[in-house]
Amino acid sequence: xxxxxxxxxxxxxxxxxxxxxxxxxxxxxxxxxxxxxxxxxxxxxxxxxxxxxxxxxxxxxxxxxxxxxxxxxxxxxxxxxxxxxxxxxxxxxxxxxxxxxxxxxxxxxxxxxxxxxxxxxxxxxxxxxxxxxxxxxxxxxxxxxxxxxxxxxxxxxxxxxxxxxxxxxxxxxxxxxxxxxxxxxxxxxxxxxxxxxxxxxxxxxxxxxxxxxxxxxxxxxxxxxxxxxxxxxxxxxxxxxxxxxxxxxxxxxxxxxxxxxxxxxxxxxxxxxxxxxxxxxxxxxxxxxxxxxxxxxxxxxxxxxxxxxxxxxxxxxxxxxxxxxxxxxxxxxxxxxxxxxxxxxxxxxxxxxxxxxxxxxxxxxxxxxxxxxxxxxxxxxxxxxxxxxxxxxxxxxxxxxxxxxxxxxxxxxxxxxxxxxxxxxxxxxxxxxxxxxxxxxxxxxxxxxxxxxxxxxxxxxxxxxxxxxxxxxxxxxxxxxxxxxxxxxxxxxxxxxxxxxxxxxxxxxxxxxxxxxxxxxxxxxxxxxx
Amino acid sequence: xxxxxxxxxxxxxxxxxxxxxxxxxxxxxxxxxxxxxxxxxxxxxxxxxxxxxxxxxxxxxxxxxx
Numbered sequence: 001x002x003x004x005x006x007x008x009x010x011x012x013x014x015x016x017x018x019x020x021x022x023x024x025x026x027x028x029x030x031x032x033x034x035x036x037x038x039x040x041x042x043x044x045x046x047x048x049x050x051x052x053x054x055x056x057x058x059x060x061x062x063x064x065x066x067x068x069x070x071x072x073x074x075x076x077x078x079x080x081x082x083x084x085x086x087x088x089x090x091x092x093x094x095x096x097x098x099x100x101x102x103x104x105x106x107x108x109x110x111x112x113x114x115x116x117x118x119x120x121x122x123x124x125x126x127x128x129x130x131x132x133x134x135x136x137x138x139x140x141x142x143x144x145x146x147x148x149x150x151x152x153x154x155x156x157x158x159x160x161x162x163x164x165x166x167x168x169x170x171x172x173x174x175x176x177x178x179x180x181x182x183x184x185x186x187x188x189x190x191x192x193x194x195x196x197x198x199x200x201x202x203x204x205x206x207x208x209x210x211x212x213x214x215x216x217x218x219x220x221x222x223x224x225x226x227x228x229x230x231x232x233x234x235x236x237x238x239x240x241x242x243x244x245x246x247x248x249x250x251x252x253x254x255x256x257x258x259x260x261x262x263x264x265x266x267x268x269x270x271x272x273x274x275x276x277x278x279x280x281x282x283x284x285x286x287x288x289x290x291x292x293x294x295x296x297x298x299x300x301x302x303x304x305x306x307x308x309x310x311x312x313x314x315x316x317x318x319x320x321x322x323x324x325x326x327x328x329x330x331x332x333x334x335x336x337x338x339x340x341x342x343x344x345x346x347x348x349x350x351x352x353x354x355x356x357x358x359x360x361x362x363x364x365x366x367x368x369x370x371x372x373x374x375x376x377x378x379x380x381x382x383x384x385x386x387x388x389x390x391x392x393x394x395x396x397x398x399x400x401x402x403x404x405x406x407x408x409x410x411x412x413x414x415x416x417x418x419x420x421x422x423x424x425x426x427x428x429x430x431x432x433x434x435x436x437x438x439x440x441x442x443x444x445x446x447x448x449x450x451x452x453x454x455x456x457x458x459x460x461x462x463x464x465x466x467x468x469x470x471x472x473x474x475x476x477x478x479x480x481x482x483x484x485x486x487x488x489x490x491x492x493x494x495x496x497x498x499x500x501x502x503x504x505x506x507x508x509x510x511x512x513x514x515x516x517x518x519x520x521x522x523x524x525x526x527x528x529x530x
Numbered sequence: 531x532x533x534x535x536x537x538x539x540x541x542x543x544x545x546x547x548x549x550x551x552x553x554x555x556x557x558x559x560x561x562x563x564x565x566x567x568x569x570x571x572x573x574x575x576x577x578x579x580x581x582x583x584x585x586x587x588x589x590x591x592x593x594x595x596x
Binding site for chain 2 (some may be wrong): 073075076086209211213241242288290294299
């Protein structure tokens with residue numbers, strides 16, 4: 001592909017986002033504008049921003065690659081993404097979060113927790129946890145997208161990282177959440193168009209839904225082994241069937257499905273989207289848009305993943321330029337880019353790369369924003385400083401966001417091994433640490449400060465311990481081998497034990513160590529609009 | 531095992547449930563936008579009608595009237 005042509009489009013892309021950043025800057029007058037876009041966003045922007053934040057480049061490329069190995073069984077995750085990630089998330093969490101956020105004058109999840117339980121320490125500690133792990137997660141997003149561009153265009157990895165970080169950093173620091181959400185809307189449209197064409201293209205190449213799935217079902221382990229894909233062993237019942245119950249592939253699929261599918265409920269960068277909606281009506285209206293968006297993202301990505309194997313095995317049938325089957329490219333995240341490059345016209349390769357770039361930039365900007373808010377607002381302003389003016393608060397957060405962007409750039413340029421490890425458990429860690437305190441804060445008036453402390457820290461420590469000592473992916477890299485040898489246990493996501501444990505701790509300690517007078521006062525304030 | 535649209539029953543369930551979940555989101559939107567709104571509008575209309583109904587003058591008995 002012509003690198004100059006691509007560079008021109010990247011420059012236009014950057015200029016457009018820079019312009020939106022400028023518009024955001026003009027509109028950002030108060031700290032509330034910067035953190036939650038003045039609580040003024042309409043349904044379409046909320047839905048697209050929520051979806052574009054939720055669906056990263058990892059979800060599009062990484063998960064379709066995972067689906068190419070584990071087969072269509074991963075479609076259960078697409079179901080949870082829509083049913084839990086949109087329907088339940090908005091109805092059960094979104095409306096209440098917005099109302100309580102307004103009553104408590106909170107603009108971040110840590111601030112909601114801090115104000116609800118009258119504790120600046122809760123706010124600072126949870127803000128610090130979020131910021132640290134978000135920096136690592138964002139680095140991994142840049143790492144993935146820069147590697148993709150390096151492979152496709154031969155642009156040096158370092159230059160890619162610097163360009164992406166600078167572009168996202170500028171419009172984010174300058175324009176705040178206004179710029180982030182407007183750019184998300186544009187990025188979301190690009191992602192939608194890209195995935196829609198990709199899905200229609202692959203299914204029409206394979207003769208429609210039924211024939212395509214039948215062709216995938218017909219790929220025996222021997223055929224899959226001939227192209228070197230791990231699907232030969234990881235989808236023993238075939239690409240369109242569930243793996244045998246409690247087998248290793250089954251446990252892997254289970255971990256993926258629930259780790260991400262349930263973990264979505266307590267992601268701080270997504271919770272901010274509820275707070276930015278202009279009304280409950282806007283949130284209600286965002287639900288259908290969100291459902292369609294996620295359907296066209298994850299459902300399509302997980303559906304076409306296994307079908308990539310059909311195209312790779314029968315490559316000469318579907319591409320005149322190929323004379324032999326395509327071999328598995330080595331890692332799952334390279335499967336979809338390989339198929340797109342080999343079987344689609346050049347204009348689509350170009351569009352697809354922009355769709356993936358959009359997915360990466362949207363997630364990264366949302367993560368930068370949340371991490372910046374956590375450090376600026378939750379840790380510095382509320383934890384370390386006393387009495388901060390609106391103007392000063394905004395300045396602190398902008399500087400904090402800049403520091404976060406810079407830290408991410410440094411980590412992305414010299415990525416240590418642990419970045420990949422931290423990323424793999426970001427969703428799970430956030431869910432186990434925050435889901436119980438967040439849910440009980442919204443629904444149980446008797447939740448006390450001590451209960452939240454124990455639930456939050458108990459969940460956090462349990463998850464860290466599980467990842468360091470037990471989990472099959474991380475424990476061998478940290479301590480050499482897992483303490484539990486049975487795969488049924490060491491492949492289990494900590495969420496399965498951690499979330500119930502965190503709920504139990506929060507409820508138990510709330511009953512033992514009851515709320516004091518000040519907490520009761522803030523509780524009443526929190527529930528005044530509910 | 532027999533296949534439905536090329537998928538086994540568990541995978542097909544996931545496939546169809548995903549589509550149904552998206553339809554549920556759309557139906558929720560339609561319900562809130564049109565049906566619930568219409569219900570609320572009807573209620574409002576009924577209230578307004580009640581309010582705008584001319585009240586019957588209360589007959590007061592004059593002194594000596596039986």
